[in-house]
Amino acid sequence: MLEQVIETSLCGTCIVDQGGRIAFANASLLAMWRYALCEVVGKPVPLLWLSPEEGRDCIDCALSSGRWSGTVAARRRDSSPFDVRISINSVREPVTADTWLLLSCIDAGVQCRAEDTPRSRRSLERAVAAMPARFVDHAQIDPAIDESLEDLGRACGVCRAYLSLFNDPRTLLGTTHEWCRPEQNPRRGKSREFLTGDLPRWVARILEGETVLVDRASGKGRLHREEREFLKRHGATAALMIPLRLNGAVVGFVGFDLDIEENRFVDEDVALLSAAVHIIAGALDRKQSEYLFRESEGLYQIVLDAITDTVTVVDTRLTLLLANDAFIAWCEDLGLETNVVGKDLFAVLPFLPSTTRQLYERVVRTGRPLTSERSLRCGDQTVVLREMRIPIFERGKVERIVTVSRDITAQREVEDLKSKAYAQIERNMEQFALLADHIRNPLQAIMGRAELLDDATTREQIRQQVQRINGIIDQLDGRWAESRKLSMFWRKYS
Numbered sequence: 001m002l003e004q005v006i007e008t009s010l011c012g013t014c015i016v017d018q019g020g021r022i023a024f025a026n027a028s029l030l031a032m033w034r035y036a037l038c039e040v041v042g043k044p045v046p047l048l049w050l051s052p053e054e055g056r057d058c059i060d061c062a063l064s065s066g067r068w069s070g071t072v073a074a075r076r077r078d079s080s081p082f083d084v085r086i087s088i089n090s091v092r093e094p095v096t097a098d099t100w101l102l103l104s105c106i107d108a109g110v111q112c113r114a115e116d117t118p119r120s121r122r123s124l125e126r127a128v129a130a131m132p133a134r135f136v137d138h139a140q141i142d143p144a145i146d147e148s149l150e151d152l153g154r155a156c157g158v159c160r161a162y163l164s165l166f167n168d169p170r171t172l173l174g175t176t177h178e179w180c181r182p183e184q185n186p187r188r189g190k191s192r193e194f195l196t197g198d199l200p201r202w203v204a205r206i207l208e209g210e211t212v213l214v215d216r217a218s219g220k221g222r223l224h225r226e227e228r229e230f231l232k233r234h235g236a237t238a239a240l241m242i243p244l245r246l247n248g249a250v251v252g253f254v255g256f257d258l259d260i261e262e263n264r265f266v267d268e269d270v271a272l273l274s275a276a277v278h279i280i281a282g283a284l285d286r287k288q289s290e291y292l293f294r295e296s297e298g299l300y301q302i303v304l305d306a307i308t309d310t311v312t313v314v315d316t317r318l319t320l321l322l323a324n325d326a327f328i329a330w331c332e333d334l335g336l337e338t339n340v341v342g343k344d345l346f347a348v349l350p351f352l353p354s355t356t357r358q359l360y361e362r363v364v365r366t367g368r369p370l371t372s373e374r375s376l377r378c379g380d381q382t383v384v385l386r387e388m389r390i391p392i393f394e395r396g397k398v399e400r401i402v403t404v405s406r407d408i409t410a411q412r413e414v415e416d417l418k419s420k421a422y423a424q425i426e427r428n429m430e431q432f433a434l435l436a437d438h439i440r441n442p443l444q445a446i447m448g449r450a451e452l453l454d455d456a457t458t459r460e461q462i463r464q465q466v467q468r469i470n471g472i473i474d475q476l477d478g479r480w481a482e483s484r485k486l487s488m489f490w491r492k493y494s
Contacts, residue, residue, distance in 0.1 A: 135283035165252035200226035
């Protein structure tokens with residue numbers, strides 16, 4: 001909003017950095033000096049003076065005393081001189097304590113000529129200049145429009161000033177805001193239907209972005225039937241309709257009706273009223289953007305609440321901006337505060353170690369996501385969290401960080417139990433292999449002893465029994481090998 005106020009100001013405004021270079025200039029200042037913004041940003045501010053030495057003296061005086069004002073000789077882009085009234089104030093940035101300069105100016109020649117301007121023109125200029133301040137509060141935009149229409153209407157001597165909007169199919173036109181004199185019949189809240197294939201000529205011209213003036217002079221004494229009906233319906237002798245654009249599309253117009261035959265809309269008045277309509281359009285556009293943001297924020301909240309993992313959004317100062325239901329439920333389970341939005345992250349989760357701040361600072365510094373896994377002690381409980389921190393950029397800088405956390409305490413406990421079970425199985429299988437070797441060694445001794453016997457029948461019986469036992473051990477070895485493969489499969493895929 002501050003940018004919009006500066007941009008629509010009729011006074012030239014320039015911001016100068018600590019090095020004495022131009023950091024910003026609004027449209028009014030650029031028009032006075034006839035420069036483009038890219039031609040002045042980064043250039044020394046004495047460029048605007050006819051004498052750079054005089055410019056440096058003015059800047060030094062403002063830096064030493066805090067302010068300076070006076071009329072100086074300036075130099076336009078084409079090197080033509082002109083007189084300008086300049087006021088310079090020093091501004092100290094609260095965070096870094098750096099000193100900036102705010103330069104405001106008006107064309108002294110224009111100011112002198114303003115004395116010859118008709119009183120009605122000066123009133124209209126003041127009415128337009130007072131408008132931006134009314135639209136600072138988006139919640140009061142409707143009263144601000146009504147108040148602005150009244151000021152504009154009284155300043156330019158019309159009997160009615162109103163804002164009318166089309167519906168999306170352009171088949172309905174309704175008056176949403178209006179000021180009119182007491183003798184006029186109010187039209188606020190009234191609407192008019194159109195056929196898309198047969199729009200009145202003045203409606204078609206407005207939808208094409210053209211400013212429409214309906215009076216006998218503009219129509220050379222021959223008004224179309226639709227225009228005569230329009231003037232009759234409004235009880236007017238002339239009507240000026242200025243298109244109102246939102247996001248590049250014409251959504252309606254701001255109209256001004258005259259009811260005195262001798263009064264006319266002159267070009268200078270039309271230019272000022274067009275500037276006023278631009279201010280109203282900017283305010284409506286910001287209100288619409290805020291509404292869409294709130295709507296999208298609500299949608300994001302619904303999506304986040306559907307996620308079972310805890311999700312939080314913090315700014316670079318670690319203030320919680322958003323938290324989903326899973327995070328709130330997790331805090332409740334731990335016996336912590338559940339009203340978390342707007343509070344410091346460490347105040348909400350006091351058990352967080354100091355290394356947490358370092359993790360967030362790393363994300364802000366590098367602009368890259370960061371995944372971590374750690375154990376946290378909360379009272380008599382120990383929780384294991386797996387976290388992913390994702391940076392959100394605005395204007396090329398990390399402004400917010402989304403943290404997605406999952407409590408993997410139970411999962412870690414299961415993994416520990418599985419590891420212990422696998423280790424025990426390995427030990428059992430190693431002991432089984434040793435047991436097979438321990439059985440084979442005595443069998444070899446028995447077989448050697450049997451070979452020394454003179455009784456062939458007994459020797460054969462012993463040999464058969466030894467071979468039978470060896471066969472059983474071979475079967476056990478085969479099963480051991482299969483169990484070994486199965487154990488490796490479990491370890492890999494479980």
